[in-house]
Amino acid sequence: MAAQGERSYRQMQQEVPISTNVSENNYVQCVADYVIDVLDPSIQSRNQWEVTVFSENQANAFALPGGKIGVYAGLLDVAINQHQLAAVLAHEVGHVIANHGNERASQNAIRDASVAVAQILDVDDTTIEAIEMGTRYGLFLPFNRTQESEADSIGIMLMAEAGFDPEQSIELWVRMNSDGGQRPPEFMSTHPSPDSRISDLNRQMVTAKSLRQTANANGRNPDCVPGIASPR
Numbered sequence: 023m024a025a026q027g028e029r030s031y032r033q034m035q036q037e038v039p040i041s042t043n044v045s046e047n048n049y050v051q052c053v054a055d056y057v058i059d060v061l062d063p064s065i066q067s068r069n070q071w072e073v074t075v076f077s078e079n080q081a082n083a084f085a086l087p088g089g090k091i092g093v094y095a096g097l098l099d100v101a102i103n104q105h106q107l108a109a110v111l112a113h114e115v116g117h118v119i120a121n122h123g124n125e126r127a128s129q130n131a132i133r134d135a136s137v138a139v140a141q142i143l144d145v146d147d148t149t150i151e152a153i154e155m156g157t158r159y160g161l162f163l164p165f166n167r168t169q170e171s172e173a174d175s176i177g178i179m180l181m182a183e184a185g186f187d188p189e190q191s192i193e194l195w196v197r198m199n200s201d202g203g204q205r206p207p208e209f210m211s212t213h214p215s216p217d218s219r220i221s222d223l224n225r226q227m228v229t230a231k232s233l234r235q236t237a238n239a240n241g242r243n244p245d246c247v248p249g250i251a252s253p254r
């Protein structure tokens with residue numbers, strides 16, 4: 023799976039434009055580094071973590087088996103601070119470390135892909151093209167609800183352990199959901215309803231906040247500064 027993840031990732035890097043905006047890249051890398059840094063060493067070393075910012079105007083991100091993370095530049099318009107970006111990245115890292123890619127590969131890929139494509143017909147052509155490319159690589163086949171909830175739970179703890187504000191994960195999902203027709207495929211069809219996702223996160227908030235306090239007290243105080251966005 024890791025080898026397949028890497029192949030898809032390289033292919034995508036060749037075919038989808040990559041952001042050349044240095045401050046944007048540094049910002050995303052900075053947040054990713056903080057999140058990856060708190061992973062258990064055995065998990066950290068099992069994956070070759072890498073982050074790429076693609077110049078696509080959709081609010082999306084993905085992670086492939088092997089630790090290859092992709093962020094679409096449009097995400098930075100919805101995840102508006104380092105804490106919200108950390109919530110997305112930690113969620114994606116959660117999919118990788120819970121091995122959801124393996125589980126997903128055994129599902130009926132063609133059926134899932136056609137569902138995914140059918141459900142985004144109200145978005146613009148560029149987005150459809152990007153999604154078709156994504157489904158071709160097997161990147162955006164929807165995870166199921168259980169996997170999404172699991173990635174949320176792992177994500178909120180990870181971001182907090184890294185020193186980010188876990189309450190911003192709620193803000194993020196509220197913003198994602200108010201983004202209407204732009205709702206990205208990874209967060210689309212099978213995922214928990216916004217309300218249940220938010221109440222699940224709230225249930226874990228006390229624990230997450232105490233993890234964050236400890237992280238901050240131990241000197242983990244992320245200071246990633248959003249760059250000047252490229253015109254999109």
Ligand SMILES: [Zn+2]
Pocket residue numbers: 113117165170173208
């Ligand atoms: Zn997910």
